[in-house]
Amino acid sequence: MENPEERAWRAEFPITERLLYLNNCSLTPLHRRSEAALAEYARTWSELGGRAWFDHWLGVLEEVRAGFAHVLGADAEEIALEPAVSAALVTAASTFDYARRPKVVIADIDFPTDGHTWLALASRGVEVEFVRSPDRINVPLELFERAVDERTALVCTGHVYYTSGAIQDVRGLAEICHRKGAALVVDAYQSIGALEFDVHDSGVDFLVGGTLKWLMGGPGMAFLYARKDRIAAARPTALGWWAMENPFDFDVQHLDLAGNARRFEYGTPAIAAAYTARAGLALLDEVGIATVRGRHMTLSQRLVDGAHEQGWTVRCPTDARRRTPIVTLEHPDPSVAVASLRQNGVICDYRPGLIRLSPHYFNTLGEMDRALGFLAQLRVAPAIV
Ligand SMILES: Cc1ncc(COP(=O)(O)O)c(C=O)c1O
Known part of the structure; x- marks a missing residue:
């Protein structure tokens, strides 16, 4: 469940009511202050x-x-x-x-x-x-x-x-x-x-x-x-x-x-x-970069650890201190995988050979686990040679 601080953060971003948004390193969604601006x-x-x-x-x-x-x-x-x-x-x-x-x-x-x-x-x-x-x-x-x-x-x-x-x-x-x-x-x-x-x-x-x-x-x-x-x-x-x-x-x-x-x-x-x-x-400025950084490390580490448990090849530094919240997973057909995630309400992106996920401070650990649940169905086992 969300704690009160998370609830307040999420209230700024209407998209969180409908979608599990994990494409923040491409474009952070519109928040209420920018809408008012x-x-x-x-x-x-x-x-x-x-x-x-x-x-x-x-x-x-x-x-x-x-x-x-x-x-x-x-x-x-x-x-x-x-x-x-x-x-x-x-x-x-x-x-x-x-x-x-x-x-x-x-x-x-x-x-x-x-x-x-x-x-x-x-x-x-x-x-x-x-x-x-x-x-x-x-x-x-x-x-x-x-x-x-x-x-x-x-x-x-x-x-x-x-x-x-x-x-x-x-x-x-x-x-x-x-x-x-x-x-x-x-x-x-x-x-x-x-x-x-x-x-x-x-x-x-x-x-x-x-x-x-x-x-x-x-x-x-x-x-x-x-x-x-x-x-x-x-x-x-x-x-x-x-x-x-x-x-x-x-x-x-x-x-x-x-x-x-x-x-x-x-x-x-x-x-x-x-x-x-x-x-x-x-x-x-109000949330504070130190707070944002702490959230990025916690949330993305959950994704990295969960992906490792599922057997994904993770193509980003596995130590949160050496990376931002960008988490990339190798996949032979990432556009199809990302489209399938989108059908389940998970918004992320792909680059050649990679699924790219990027949480932001308003995401929650519960959301990381939900995303991992969908990812588990998309993993392609390496061919046995
Ligand atoms: C590292 C980096 N540089 C540049 C850009 C693009 O910059 P612009 O479209 O403002 O030229 C992006 C993403 O869009 C980026 O991730």
Whole structure:
């Protein structure tokens, strides 16, 4: 049975009344605060039209920027608001000089965008080298150490790998990169909001994330963190008028870049997304990342232990301290398995060869046991040879 705290958490997420939702590392479902925030956004737009920019919306954007900074332990000056992580990576990538250092190092288990951003720069001389994950779960630091050399401009990799939930040692990686004169760009989409993290302490140069997942703010709002000492010298070529010091001067003839991380921004942001992002950040702040982390460890460990008992091959770190709540199970036909789970009201996802389950703090141990009950019927016994 749910305890009172769980009941209050679940009351925020209407989906929990109907479905056993285990796809939070893809998209956390809509909660009541974001729903109310959308109504509030519509009201300001309807009542004020363009005046809403100055009476409300510009202020909301600054609150979102401050919220991202708070979660990261960054200064608001170091945060650019972005429409997607992919756009954030493109503007960061546009600041490097690849003439002397053309090489970019990425892991072969990174999210596709982390590779595409630099593969698209091949015509400008960028050479991408993929570090191979030996177990498809994580990448040992020694492999990055071997790949980074005097021709390397940067490493771009995940803080948490999206199919395995494995946590990368980004501090160790920053030390390797900087010792060799390279930069570190981190894709923190799968870690931000799920792990306590101090971006200054990590030493990373650029870091990207957004609100789809553990920040619980829905699609349309992302960020780029740029370490303070990298901002003044950065000359992004992927930008727009919101990157100017005073965008509302409407000066088409001069490029007067903002003195802070706003210089990495593009054009008019999606304000509906800013409202839901602000609501998600506020909810996370109230629950607390430490509480979320504790729940993730407890709930996902129940799934891992139960899956082991049923004989599944688990493709994520089995120790909860080394992963987020992403639990992946090998299956020869995961799309069929996931469709069958969906018919039983269990929402999860698949990646090639894997069923991927990701509980969040509002899920319960009872739900993990129910999901395991359905999984038991889907396990395919290995062929006897
Ligand atoms: C690690 C990681 N990076 C990037 C993305 C996608 O970012 P966007 O669609 O905002 O570009 C995702 C998930 O959607 C992800 O898991």
